[in-house]
Amino acid sequence: MNLTDMTVKAFTEKLASDAPAPGGGSAAALSGALGAALISMVCNLTVGKEKYAEFEPLVKDSLEKATSLIKNLLEGIQKDTNAFDGVIAAFGMPKATDAEKAARSEAIQKAYKTAILSPETTAKDCLEVIHLAKGLLHKSNKNAASDLAVGAMQAFAGLKGALENVHINLAAIKDEGYVAEKRTWMDELEKEAKTLLKEVQSSVSAMFA
Amino acid sequence: MNLTDMTVKAFTEKLASDAPAPGGGSAAALSGALGAALISMVCNLTVGKEKYAEFEPLVKDSLEKATSLIKNLLEGIQKDTNAFDGVIAAFGMPKATDAEKAARSEAIQKAYKTAILSPETTAKDCLEVIHLAKGLLHKSNKNAASDLAVGAMQAFAGLKGALENVHINLAAIKDEGYVAEKRTWMDELEKEAKTLLKEVQSSVSAMFA
Numbered sequence: 001m002n003l004t005d006m007t008v009k010a011f012t013e014k015l016a017s018d019a020p021a022p023g024g025g026s027a028a029a030l031s032g033a034l035g036a037a038l039i040s041m042v043c044n045l046t047v048g049k050e051k052y053a054e055f056e057p058l059v060k061d062s063l064e065k066a067t068s069l070i071k072n073l074l075e076g077i078q079k080d081t082n083a084f085d086g087v088i089a090a091f092g093m094p095k096a097t098d099a100e101k102a103a104r105s106e107a108i109q110k111a112y113k114t115a116i117l118s119p120e121t122t123a124k125d126c127l128e129v130i131h132l133a134k135g136l137l138h139k140s141n142k143n144a145a146s147d148l149a150v151g152a153m154q155a156f157a158g159l160k161g162a163l164e165n166v167h168i169n170l171a172a173i174k175d176e177g178y179v180a181e182k183r184t185w186m187d188e189l190e191k192e193a194k195t196l197l198k199e200v201q202s203s204v205s206a207m208f209a
Numbered sequence: 210m211n212l213t214d215m216t217v218k219a220f221t222e223k224l225a226s227d228a229p230a231p232g233g234g235s236a237a238a239l240s241g242a243l244g245a246a247l248i249s250m251v252c253n254l255t256v257g258k259e260k261y262a263e264f265e266p267l268v269k270d271s272l273e274k275a276t277s278l279i280k281n282l283l284e285g286i287q288k289d290t291n292a293f294d295g296v297i298a299a300f301g302m303p304k305a306t307d308a309e310k311a312a313r314s315e316a317i318q319k320a321y322k323t324a325i326l327s328p329e330t331t332a333k334d335c336l337e338v339i340h341l342a343k344g345l346l347h348k349s350n351k352n353a354a355s356d357l358a359v360g361a362m363q364a365f366a367g368l369k370g371a372l373e374n375v376h377i378n379l380a381a382i383k384d385e386g387y388v389a390e391k392r393t394w395m396d397e398l399e400k401e402a403k404t405l406l407k408e409v410q411s412s413v414s415a416m417f418a
Contacts, residue, residue: 004218009283011217012242016249016279024356027243033221034236040225070225074218146373147233157366164355
């Protein structure tokens with residue numbers, strides 16, 4: 001069964017167990033999806049309201065993007081769980097001869113790089129969610145402004161969770177150039193997300209001060 | 210239908226719509242529940258492992274507390290949605306005479322105070338989750354340490370979301386002493402949570418440096 005077809009209760013309880021799936025990466029993708037959903041909710045509570053008519057094109061565009069991000073992040077819940085299958089399969093390869101050992105090592109290294117793709121995409125999607133929240137500040141239903149802040153926060157938690165997963169896989173990768181490049185990318189992504197999140201939070205706080 | 214009986218996909222999609230429920234408060238409670246579930250997962254991946262035998266009593270105690278927090282936070286998903294029903298009902302009271310107007314105003318004020326109870330509890334529960342994460346640092350399965358950090362982050366996002374809901378309701382309450390007291394409580398809760406979260410994050414980062 002696809003993880004997103006589980007009930008909220010069952011998903012949470014399974015996450016809490018020592019079962020291999022869902023794991024932290026899937027929880028991160030769900031957090032990002034909840035963030036995108038809150039942004040979408042804010043758009044839906046704004047569209048068609050006369051007071052915000054001048055921002056209608058932006059809001060509709062944000063709604064479309066948020067809807068697409070929800071879809072991607074919900075898919076990420078499952079993908080993240082599948083991502084590690086390749087690593088496990090590679091570890092199961094024969095290692096009787098030197099040739100087999102070399103092929104196995106190479107396959108393991110390749111599998112770890114492949115396993116990074118899913119959390120990497122989740123992290124990027126979460127950053128997009130925070131961008132959307134920032135873009136909607138003062139241009140969407142004020143009554144739902146706090147949901148922009150909460151949505152951005154949810155997405156940030158998702159981003160951090162996804163990056164933790166990238167981080168763990170990187171620790172097993174021997175290609176130093178690749179690892180260094182990914183680490184730089186991660187630092188920049190987190191820095192950008194943190195700056196945006198702070199802007200959203202302080203802007204929303206100021207609205208209600 | 211109880212919101213936690215919805216599938217993960219349906220819940221997220223409904224959250225994204227302009228339907229009144231689930232709203233941001235329910236998303237916050239779910240985020241807290243996911244955080245508690247990650248802490249529980251870490252405990253379940255530690256219990257019975259010889260390497261961590263000396264911490265077994267702490268881990269078992271944390272597991273019990275996390276399990277109870279999951280239950281409470283999952284209930285919070287529904288409660289938060291119901292919390293506002295009283296406010297809506299009070300607004301629907303008759304207001305033809307001065308006596309009716311006075312009774313209605315009083316009922317509205319009382320209903321707002323009642324509506325605060327659910328997000329207030331969610332925020333407290335989320336803080337407990339972060340406390341559990343901190344307590345398990347260096348005393349639980351190192352392979353799952355990043356899940357402690359992600360769990361704490363999820364709980365922090367839940368706490369912030371819940372406090373936003375308290376904040377919104379406070380804005381409608383005229384009892385200045387009550388409002389001031391709640392604001393002080395909120396500030397202290399958030400400060401404590403932020404300090405704990407930073408400790409968890411920097412401690413986990415240092416483990417993998």
